[in-house]
Structures are given as C-alpha cells and as structure tokens.
Amino acid sequence: xxxxxxxxxxxxxxxxxxxxxxxxxxxxxxxxxxxxxxxxxxxxxxxxxxxxxxxxxxxxxxxxxxxxxxxxxxxxxxxxxxxxxxxxxxxxxxxxxxxxxxxxxxxxxxxxxxxxxxxxxxxxxxxxxxxxxxxxxxxxxxxxxxxxxxxxxxxxxxxxxxxxxxxxxxxxxxxxxxxxxxxxxxxxxxxxxxxxxxxxxxxxxxxxxxxxxxxxxxxxxxxxxxxxxxxxxxxxxxxxxxxxxxxxxxxxxxxxxxxxxxxxxxxxxxxxxxxxxxxxxxxxxxxxxxxxxxxxxxxxxxxxxxx
Numbered sequence: 001x002x003x004x005x006x007x008x009x010x011x012x013x014x015x016x017x018x019x020x021x022x023x024x025x026x027x028x029x030x031x032x033x034x035x036x037x038x039x040x041x042x043x044x045x046x047x048x049x050x051x052x053x054x055x056x057x058x059x060x061x062x063x064x065x066x067x068x069x070x071x072x073x074x075x076x077x078x079x080x081x082x083x084x085x086x087x088x089x090x091x092x093x094x095x096x097x098x099x100x101x102x103x104x105x106x107x108x109x110x111x112x113x114x115x116x117x118x119x120x121x122x123x124x125x126x127x128x129x130x131x132x133x134x135x136x137x138x139x140x141x142x143x144x145x146x147x148x149x150x151x152x153x154x155x156x157x158x159x160x161x162x163x164x165x166x167x168x169x170x171x172x173x174x175x176x177x178x179x180x181x182x183x184x185x186x187x188x189x190x191x192x193x194x195x196x197x198x199x200x201x202x203x204x205x206x207x208x209x210x211x212x213x214x215x216x217x218x219x220x221x222x223x224x225x226x227x228x229x230x231x232x233x234x235x236x237x238x239x240x241x242x243x244x245x246x247x248x249x250x251x252x253x254x255x256x257x258x259x260x261x262x263x264x265x266x267x268x269x270x271x272x273x274x275x276x277x278x279x280x281x282x283x284x285x286x287x288x289x290x291x292x293x294x295x296x297x298x299x300x301x302x303x304x305x306x307x
Contacts, residue, residue: 005060016044025062034070039078049107059294067120076127105160120220134165141187142203150182170194231276232295
C-alpha cells in the first residue's frame with residue numbers, strides 16, 4: 001500500500017511560497033507575491049528549486065500543482081531583482097547560463113521533471129510565467145487568463161526555454177507571432193490556436209480573485225487526481241518517454257532511438273521489476289480497483305533538458 005503523504009514535513013521556505021498537500025499524493029506550490037503579480041525574485045526561485053528537488057525525492061508524492069496567489073499566475077521576472085544582479089556583465093552571463101542548467105526560470109522552465117507538473121493559471125502569465133507553464137505537463141487556465149512572451153518589447157528574450165518550447169508546441173509561425181509581435185494571448189487562444197493549454201474553465205472577469213483561485217485550484221486538483229489514480233511507475237516512465245520524444249523534433253533522435261532509450265532506462269527497468277506492474281494486471285483480471293504502491297525509489301535526478 002502507498003504511504004501517507006499527509007504526514008510529510010514540508011520544506012521550510014520564505015513567505016513568497018505557500019506549500020500544501022491538498023489531496024493525497026499531490027503537492028501544491030503556490031507563488032505568493034500577489035502585489036507583484038508573483039513576479040519571480042531570486043529568493044523565490046531558490047526556494048522553488050529546493051521545493052522541487054525535495055518533491056522529486058518523495059515517493060509518496062506523485063504529482064505537483066504550480067499556481068499563483070492573487071491576480072496573476074506569474075508576471076515574469078522581478079525586474080528590480082533582475083537589475084540588481086546585472087552589475088557585472090561577465091558574471092551576469094555566467095549566472096544566467098548556470099540558471100538554465102539548474103532548471104531555468106523558477107527552477108522549472110528548463111527542468112526535466114521525473115513526475116508530472118500541472119500548471120493552474122488564473123490571471124496573468126507573462127514572460128517567464130508563460131515559460132513556466134510551457135514546461136508543465138498539463139496547463140489548466142481560467143477563461144480570464146492571459147499568456148504572453150513580451151520579452152522583445154523590453155529588450156530581452158525568452159531565454160529560459162520559452163523559444164524552444166513554444167516552437168515545439170505551436171509551430172514556427174504561431175511561435176513567431178508570440179515572440180516577435182509580443183501580443184498577449186487569451187487562454188482560449190492558448191488552447192485552440194497555440195495548443196499549450198489543456199482546459200479552460202469559465203470564470204468571468206468580474207468574479208473575485210478568491211473565487212477564481214478556488215475554481216482553478218479545484219479543477220487542477222481534479223486533474224491531478226486523474227493522474228494519481230494510475231500506477232505512479234507507469235506515469236513516470238510514460239513521462240520520461242514524452243520528454244525523450246521532444247528530442248525527435250530537434251533532429252537528434254529518431255522514434256526507434258527514443259523508444260529504445262526509454263525502454264532501456266533505469267526507470268523502465270525499475271518499473272518492469274516493481275510491484276505496480278503486477279498489481280495492475282492482477283487487478284484487471286480480478287475486476288477490482290488496483291492498490292498502487294509509491295513511485296519508483298530512488299528516482300535519478302535529471303534537472304534540465306537540452307534546449
């Protein structure tokens with residue numbers, strides 16, 4: 001049987017993050033700088049890195065939800081914090097490069113997670129906020145949410161994975177539309193035209209912030225529970241295969257190579273030798289609901305993907 005995630009001691013983080021376990025096996029990470037529309041500070045990014053490193057190592061946590069407190073999911077980089085770290089151009093370049101290797105914006109945008117991440121978006125997801133969402137496995141948004149990659153309008157670029165991700169998901173022309181015109185993208189277009197939002201939940205612009213948040217969080221939890229109903233081992237190996245498959249589009253690997261790498265990986269070996277594969281088949285034949293055990297231990301950490 002799976003161990004209880006409710007007994008876990010959550011990491012100690014600053015007030016800029018709120019951590020909770022809203023449902024069994026589900027971690028919620030809520031960015032909490034509402035006055036700044038959850039713009040990313042260096043301190044918040046460091047705590048997000050610590051939190052997601054911890055999450056990946058907890059067998060009883062199978063999926064995480066990333067969301068924001070207040071009127072925005074994340075408005076991008078806190079420019080004041082950014083400028084304070086740009087005093088030496090050579091050091092700044094090295095810092096930004098190391099940031100990409102360590103998981104990118106918010107320690108999320110270039111990280112190759114082993115477990116699924118669900119983005120729950122209500123309000124503004126601009127710049128780095130969109131980059132965060134683009135690297136999540138599922139994106140659920142309210143109808144009043146707005147995405148955008150307006151970096152070029154500010155003299156910067158979406159250098160934390162956004163360019164590669166939006167090109168892969170939306171294709172060259174639509175990616176160029178976002179990146180070069182800097183026009184905002186309503187949630188309904190993000191789903192129907194650009195393809196990086198899974199579901200849009202109807203919430204009017206007149207609805208309160210608190211009501212909108214409650215609606216999107218409940219919907220994200222519902223999606224997360226769809227995932228936790230399944231074998232955590234199978235979910236992890238399937239997600240690994242999806243991440244490897246992204247390399248096909250970059251011309252570095254073919255379908256046969258991706259499939260072979262996934263099948264021969266340590267995670268796949270642990271899945272084949274684990275209890276859940278037998279439990280799933282047995283439960284099917286016995287016509288009962290499977291009783292999953294916790295996810296594959298240990299899970300090798302692989303923080304970043306090649307962009």
